[in-house]
Amino acid sequence: MSNQIVSAVTIAGTDPSGGAGIQADLKTFQEREVYGMSVITSVVAQNTKGVKAVEHLPIDFIEKQFDAVWEDITPHAVKTGMIATIEMMELIAKKLTNSKIPFVIDPVMIAKSGDPLMEEKSREVIRDILLPLATVVTPNVPEAEFLVGFSINSQKDTEKAAKVLVHQLGAKAAVVKGGHLDGDAKDVLYDGAQFDYFSTKRIDTPHTHGTGCTFSAAITAELAKGKSINEAVGLGKEFITDAIQHSLLLGKGNGPTNHWGYRLKGLPNRGEME
Numbered sequence: 001m002s003n004q005i006v007s008a009v010t011i012a013g014t015d016p017s018g019g020a021g022i023q024a025d026l027k028t029f030q031e032r033e034v035y036g037m038s039v040i041t042s043v044v045a046q047n048t049k050g051v052k053a054v055e056h057l058p059i060d061f062i063e064k065q066f067d068a069v070w071e072d073i074t075p076h077a078v079k080t081g082m083i084a085t086i087e088m089m090e091l092i093a094k095k096l097t098n099s100k101i102p103f104v105i106d107p108v109m110i111a112k113s114g115d116p117l118m119e120e121k122s123r124e125v126i127r128d129i130l131l132p133l134a135t136v137v138t139p140n141v142p143e144a145e146f147l148v149g150f151s152i153n154s155q156k157d158t159e160k161a162a163k164v165l166v167h168q169l170g171a172k173a174a175v176v177k178g179g180h181l182d183g184d185a186k187d188v189l190y191d192g193a194q195f196d197y198f199s200t201k202r203i204d205t206p207h208t209h210g211t212g213c214t215f216s217a218a219i220t221a222e223l224a225k226g227k228s229i230n231e232a233v234g235l236g237k238e239f240i241t242d243a244i245q246h247s248l249l250l251g252k253g254n255g256p257t258n259h260w261g262y263r264l265k266g267l268p269n270r271g272e273m274e
């Protein structure tokens with residue numbers, strides 16, 4: 001792929017304050033040297049303090065955006081973030097059923113601020129019609145609990161959930177993220193054959209707005225380049241850790257991560273520099 005421009009597309013909602021959603025995904029693609037494209041599902045009036053309003057785009061307009069990308073520039077990988085309604089999920093399933101490119105699903109349900117980003121009745125539909133198409137699904141603990149139907153309180157539960165996501169719900173691989181558990185930030189990857197663990201010390205910061213979006217976008221970018229699932233998750237984990245470590249002191253709530261944080265490796269974080 002050395003002379004080829006690698007591209008990826010994100011299908012998701014927006015964050016005008018720039019830390020999550022489409023904006024976080026495109027910044028991440030850019031930092032990973034992947035040409036980023038987007039299909040917007042919902043326009044969200046939100047910032048680091050929370051969600052103020054949501055407008056879903058009409059389904060035929062989402063389809064027009066999708067077709068505008070695909071008829072012109074075939075992406076090397078695709079990811080989904082916020083997909084709020086059943087109709088949006090059915091559209092994406094229709095479009096991606098015979099797709100051969102890697103497909104990362106970040107099953108966004110509730111923002112860190114506690115605001116719902118997916119209609120409750122859609123949760124079973126993403127599980128039933130989209131998960132079987134996923135190359136990698138990247139739920140956080142509450143999302144994984146909903147998808148598998150049992151609570152997750154330990155590493156054993158996390159491993160059990162990852163197995164269910166693959167063997168019963170049809171994803172090729174699952175990363176259950178440990179951001180919401182106590183202790184180290186330990187993510188568990190299961191690829192249908194073995195477990196791999198990606199763990200870092202928990203960084204003591206409230207500035208984690210958009211961490212899930214950024215992590216899954218980095219994984220998508222690496223899969224677009226042809227990396228294996230294991231390599232892509234490892235690189236994604238390094239990327240999100242540096243982004244949290246050097247998170248920006250922006251906003252009045254839970255601030256955004258720093259998408260160029262990897263360039264500051266080894267340097268003091270912003271808080272220490274102040």
Ligand SMILES: Nc1ncnc2c1ncn2[C@@H]1O[C@H](COP(=O)(O)OP(=O)(O)O)[C@@H](O)[C@H]1O
Pocket residue numbers: 139140141177178179180185186187200201202203204205208210211212213215237240241244
């Ligand atoms: N405080 C933290 N310190 C280090 N890593 C974190 C922290 N919070 C989340 N992560 C990591 O960020 C990634 C996204 O996880 P998470 O925040 O759980 O996602 P989501 O945004 O979907 O809730 C995971 O790799 C997780 O381990």
Ligand SMILES: Cc1ncc(COP(=O)(O)O)c(N)n1
Pocket residue numbers: 012013014015020021022044046081082108110111112113117208209210211212213
């Ligand atoms: C459009 C959109 N997609 C995803 C998230 C989740 O990000 P987080 O859980 O960090 O708030 C968000 N806030 N907005």
